[in-house]
Amino acid sequence: MFDNAKQYGVGALFILGCAFFSGAASASYNIKIAHSSPAVDDRLEKSLQVFKENVEKRTDGEVTISTYPASQLGGEREQLEGVQFGSIEMAVLAGPISSIYPDIMVFDLPYLFKNKKVAYEVLDGDFGQRILNGMLPKTGIRALAWGENGFRHFTNNVHPIKKPEDLAGLKIRTMENPAHMAMVKDLGANPTPMAFGEVYSALQMGVIDGEENPVSLIDSMRFYEVQKYLTLDGHVYNPFTFIVNDAFFSSLPAKYQTVLKEEAKHWSDVERQLNAEQAERSIQKLKDSGMQIVDLSDQDKQAFREATQPVYDMYRKQLGDAMIDDLLNAVAEAESKN
Template sequence: MIKKWMLISLLVAATPAQATTIIKLGHGTNENFHMARAMVEFERLVEEGSHGEIDVQIFPSSQLGGDRSMIEGVQTGILEMAVSPSSFFTNWDPAFGVVELAYIYPDKDTALEVLDGPEGDALLGRLDRIGLKGLGWVESGMRHLTNNVRPIKTPQDLEGIKLRTMKVPAHVDTFKALGANPTPMNFGEVYSALQQGVIDGQENPLSLIDTQRFYEVQKYLTLTGHIFTAYTPVISQTFFDSLPEGQQHLIEQSMDQAIAYDRELVAEEDADHLAHIQSSGVEVNNLSDEQHQAFADIAASVNAQYRERIGVDVFDGWMAAIHRASEQ
């Protein structure tokens, strides 16, 4: 983990003396990832819209540390903004665990409708309790499994596979129930851990499997679509409140446009990511409806155990919203 004094030194060194307002934004992905490109669009929109009064400086690829340390940096004022997976906010508010429960969304359109609706807005509103302002939901996508041991077609095929997961208790518990050996680790360590055989596999959206070049060190991909993930861009509430109203509106509007741009990129590029992974020599496996349901049934029992931890009202409201959205 990056030392606090190193983080401060990096940020101070990157701040031009002539800038009126500096927004330092950190995230964990490389610059080819669609979310990273959307944040570059956010940078452009804010800088042009403010006529140069705001200078947005982006630090990709975990340059400022892991997601938790970046969020803490925003809370303490070392960093103005961070864009991290929504699940990381469970470290402060268990309610955020509801977003990434396994197999709860029938498809990504349903997930996005819930996130963009009243339930998603209410969840973002809870961030003010920890000194943050949530600016929306940036699509990451449906997560899929890769590994070097065997093709995964049933839960039994996961038996004993050492699988990297995010540091999310519900994810870890789900993969334990499915028979895998879940191994939480920071995202920036995954490629080398796969290359060195420290872990057998990992799970991520196609865009990350491709842009992080995991296909170079993996043999099998199964399109499990087990969890939908989203990034939550946050800004320091204290910093945001210090800005003129016009600049506050510009930041919110620019992030809305960047989020829309990100979703366009995902829609346009997912098929290309899959084709590139397959052409690299990775064996791709699709699941039948029956095979998919076998995984979902096991995950459902784990999800039920998280109802009280997340909060009964939040959990039940989220599931009701999914039901409404999927019926439309």
Template sequence: MFLNKKFISYTLSSSLILFALSACGSENSDSESASGENNNNNESEFTMEVAAGTMSPEFSLAKTWRYFEEELESQTNNRINVELYINGELGGDRELTEAVQLGEIDAVAPSTGAITGINEKFGIYDYPFLFENREQAYEKLDGEPGQQLLNSLEEDGMKGLGYFENGFRNLTNNQRPVKTLEDLQGLSIRTMENDIHIDAWNTLGANPTPMSFEELYTALQQGTIDGQENPAGLIRDNNLYEVQDYLTVSRHVYSPYVILANLNFYNSLPDELQTTLDEVTRDAIEYNRSLTVEEEEDALNTLEEEGMEVTELAEGEVERFKDALEPVYEEYQDTIGSDIVSMFRE
């Protein structure tokens, strides 16, 4: 009995020692694991879903969003994980803008036409010949006028972060070179489904035909319409030179993309992440503008090489177009807001 008791006592003592050592090891392991989790930069606290309509992977906006994704994840040490959906799989600009407003996705950068149904002030960017050049556009967009419009989006449940660039819109057609206002008469031109654009082309003597971008190539190919108007990069990337003969570098509308985030998502971020998001957005804007300038120059060269006859709209003709459009400017002044119109046109 004595030996058995001694053996049992020894066994229990050994077990207790082993348990204590195991517990210490477990505590150290748990402590190390917890410490590792606190320092693990690969675990994200926030996911930011960003979407865009259908576009070429080489288009400047697609490149810009990939740059934004990489920089934001890097600058936040992956506290924000960016998920990109930029092939149109979640919808077009209008649907995506509404989705951001509802909080179904977190960010989008639509053309202004997708926003005017929600906030009519953004119709100012549809005014033809509002800006003579990029420098003038940047001054207004980055200054008080552009910022005031961005701030107004908070009433609509969105945070305006800034403006990417789509570029200046130019006219193409199949009938004749458009060098003067008279050359435009009677041409059927595809436009966006935008009242200001439609009224402007009507006023200039063309026959505007609103249709979706997805229908455009076929309509031009079949001769349903004579022409269309878009930035040079889009004309090139969508092979419109295959179904259009004449390009007029009219630069009649400067098209920005408005960078939108869902307001609740933005406000859910800690102050330091909001600051980083703002800084990365500003960097992405500079990157985007540089890309777009290069893209426009390359695209115009490519379109000419592909056989399009390229005409620059002379300064005197630009003034004639602007004079003819004065009734359109006046018609939409009350809708947009006379104070907004004055800020941008002064």
């Protein structure tokens, strides 16, 4: 650049210098947000478009956002690593965070929440915020907000699941999550972790017998095309976690940090509402597609709760009695209000 400036004289050097400093002054911040949910007809991408619009508007376009749905930047594990090491600025994840931050597994304990109101009370209360805030010092990743993937349910191609014994011997895809894998094993099935983007073809080819996901994803991922039976047991309430690389976050001007934090909280409300609406539509769509749906009563679920108690014992050893007791106390308090 400076050789060219010599060739064309001092005036050219002055112009180039002005252009350089002008560009620096008007520098913007570009954010990539990765996730694994579908690009269309799904509540997560829709809610992130609201987040994008609000952030860009409030920062006068100085912060720009691009979303990468449908595992475009890799599976959830690759997305997590990308955020941790800074190649991806932000992501919304449901699964692999426990591999680097075990405390978050407390929300994967089976049959923990009886309904969404209880889940919201715990997640948005002191205990949930303690788990959210604890991620940064242990991982270098800042957690901004909880979203909602939803209550997870079993599907399969062999027979209806009405009692724990019906899971015996089935190969069930799980996330790469120790609590989920332990739960499926305690119910007598064979947990088969695999990347989310591979599940449809694995079901189609019979590599696995079934999977477990919220109804909104069973719908948007079109699993109803390759699965016959759905059991609404709600074995795990699965939150999304909205995360950001902390080094990137800290590089932003304070006013933009505030915008991201505030809009992440707003995103949580928007995404939860969109998920509730999609879940309601999805149940009807799955019925219309021909899936046989078993809706378990709370009494029916008791046998499943008893069968999966060893998971609680396992995590008492791993996370400590105090952590589990604090969680159960928070759940009991939330149940008393709801």
